[in-house]
Amino acid sequence: MQVEVSRRKFLQGSVAMSIVGGSSIGVTNLLASHNEKESKTSITTKTGTGEAKEIATLCEMCVNKCAALARVEDGIVTKLNPNPRFPKSKNMLCPRGNAGIQALYDPDRLKHPMIRVGKKGEGEFKKVSWEEAYEAILNGTDKFTGMNKILDEEKDNRSSFLFCAGEGMAEHTFKQFYSAFGSANWLNHASLCLQTVISGYGVTLGGYPQADLDNAEYVIMAGANRAEAIVTPDTMDIFKRTKRRGAKLICIDPRFTNTAAKADKWLAINPGTDLAFVLALTYVVITEELYDKKYVEENVAGFDKYKVNILDNKYTPEWAEKITNIKAKEIYKIAREFMAHAPKAVYYPGRRSTFSNNDFQLRRAMAIFQGISGGVDTKGGLVFGKKLKLSPHASLVPLYDRAQARAVNKVERTKGQVGYSDCAVVSGGGSWVGWRNRYLENKMPYNVRGMFIYKHNPMMNMPNTQKTAQMLEKMELVVAIDTMPSDTVMYADVVLPECTYLERTDPVKTFGGVEPSIAQRNKVLDPMFETKPVMEILRGLTEKISKPIFDITKKYDEEVQSEIKDSSEEEVYAEFDLTKPFEHSQEEVNEHMVKGLYGEEAVEALKKHGVFYPDMDKYFKQVSANEHQYYPQKKKYYSVNGGKAKTESKKVECYLPNLAKKCVDPMPMWHDEYNFNVPNGKFRLLTGRHAQFTQSGTSNNAVLRDLMPENYLWINRRVAEKKHIKFGDMIEISSSVGKTRIKAYPTEKIAPNQLFFVHGFGEESESLTWAYKNGGNDNAVIEDIIEPVYGASSMHETNVEIRKV
């Protein structure tokens, strides 16, 4: 190993021999921080032994929402511990969950409202009061246009404002603002994330299922990296059982990930060719008649057509070997083993961003493969589980006659026309890149001039950063609600500081599954500085803007004018009163959502334990130091639909004529343009996750940086040697859309024609002490290619060049 490791480098050399017969073990993470200066000071607090409070909260360091108990001593959060009561997170907190304290005490946090005083994007702001910030949103300043003017000029077309949000428990609160405001332009993370997997499974099985990794005997994990991209409870369930301990794990990935390390077999696949692999598996089980015939007959629709498709196209393992680089004999073996273990076999659905243009069809093929094994809605297979109900709460959806439909929308519109979507279906979350690009091409059906951004970092989270910057520059009014001065916040005109998750109670949420529960994030501390929860931010904002912008509606909306004539202005305004959804406190809303259904007991349990489900008191118990029972075996919801799919027909759908109407293959097929190839001298760029950071959201976290101060470029060791690239050398990566710089990590864990680095680094905001210009930004080089069905960003379709600098 040529890379520098810490003092613990050769520790345990002899031990390694006796365990694995290997050579020396470099003991500390070789990518960890070695900065002398930093190591002198510590920002961790030792927990005390005196009086302490414990408050049940839910982690927000990633999307999993694990249950945590915050230890508070003298008004300071000194530790976040796992809360054992939550069946989803089963008494664990990952490194990020533990480092949540640093999100709370990050010195770079947004502390007070600000308005832009400098040039857009330069991050020059003036500290203002909340009232001044709201006023600036409504009436603008000498630097930017206010909402009043925009809406007036656009004649009350509410869709002249775009609303976008990242994933989170309070996303719903913000979305209520969007609904009440009356815009049709809503974009969320889905098209940058799991749109194709959710939809692929949705149309095929009738829902996005969970995998029962607690009981599956055979698991294919392809393009999913559960050891590093942690998903609860999957991560906790599977890795206790691999390596001949109950579940055989087959990892299919172009890279040798930590999941590969924990798997029983790892097969390196060419990027973007998983579909060919699944089609060939299907070929084997069809020709050898290994599938569950009875199940297929009763519960699978369109199987005959699919069979003909598979056989006529000769999707043989030999055919797939050429495309995927996985040996035909391995494909035969896996197909046979899978079906031998079915229905206790799982082709793991995955939960990640779209990698290739065929991703939707890949998910369909995976779902169908699972379907014909009979492993649906059953123990050890894919499961839908049960979801506990919550009472709905009132929302406000006024009808604005002048508001136009979603700007990038209609399927019929052909490429190049106004508002063309470039994809077959536009889902609720929209196609982010599609929308952004139409906006920059001036292909909008009407003017969109302002945008509200909540807990979302478009500058970092979508391909082609330059275009996102252009978009934000072009918007006349950008309002950002966030906790950190991210790259996106730098482009805002008005910045509204939200408190962190430890300083607020969020909407109560129900978590479906084999062991369903309801959980609540309770406020641990009062908001620090001048920050507020989004609920209160929106309360203040709507109090300011509701009346004035209703006046604009009154001016242009003939429906409203005649309604006022028929009744009274007061009555009509009541339907347009934007403050309505925010009048109650979050605590009151939560109480309302559970009390009617589960009684006072549930309200109390959620406050005290953060978790509730019927009979929790009876069922929940500690079984051993590390294990808890949530539900007795017999009470678990492995099967909720009689073993059937949840589609309307109650069948697994192989063939979907509706798709054909939209020019999408009605069943999964391979096309030559899906083949993997990289021109000589170039590399295919792969991106992904690891366990220590969550995208750009945690990039400034000092304790996580301690584990990995920056991201590194994986480059094949032999290729690096030829190019005289050593560990730590600075490399410039360039593509047709941009460049980024990052240090090299030569390794055999990646193919010679591929490169990889972790997403979320390389921010440009100078207000981020630790994240600023730290590592490389993948989205500066990933091309803005979208897949054809949902317009989701295809993250692994970009070829790049490298240069040592």
Next chain:
Amino acid sequence: MARYGMALDYKNCINCKACEVACKEENGVLLGADKHRIWVGVKEIEGEYPLLDIVSSTFMPSQCQHCDDAPCEMVCPTHATYYDDNNVVRVDVDKCILCSYCMNACPYDARYVDDRTMTVDKCTFCSDTRLERGEVTTACQNTCPTKVRTFGDLDDPDSEISELLRTREHFSLKANLGTKPKLFYLT
């Protein structure tokens, strides 16, 4: 009065480093890669892509072994390193003169210098935090997603750890040195 030890189901470890962060946050350990009380051993994979040797990439979670015959304790000239009532190897910051003999003597390289006190520090089994509060798990055990660790009293035949060691095969690191570690790796 106990004889605390720890069993590690090390095959579960996914090298997520939750234990490292939990330890630092619980015990107020300094930042910096060389200031760890706990770490995961990793090794660059053997073989050439795509023919890699999966087993060569084992993750080895580790920390102070709390040896029953601890070389660090034997060499300490001021008796700063000592066994506490629970047989946990501890360092008395008031007595430590940072001669660093113990750091060299430890075959597991478990010790580092705390720059604030300029004394030697290492895993304490959370003795002055969690154990003192009467808690029965360490921070690293408690937080681990795949539940690698089981902490407990080796002298208590009814403890989970005793049961584990009775029923599962295990080994200790550098057993040939005769240090009698109280960390046991389950196979």
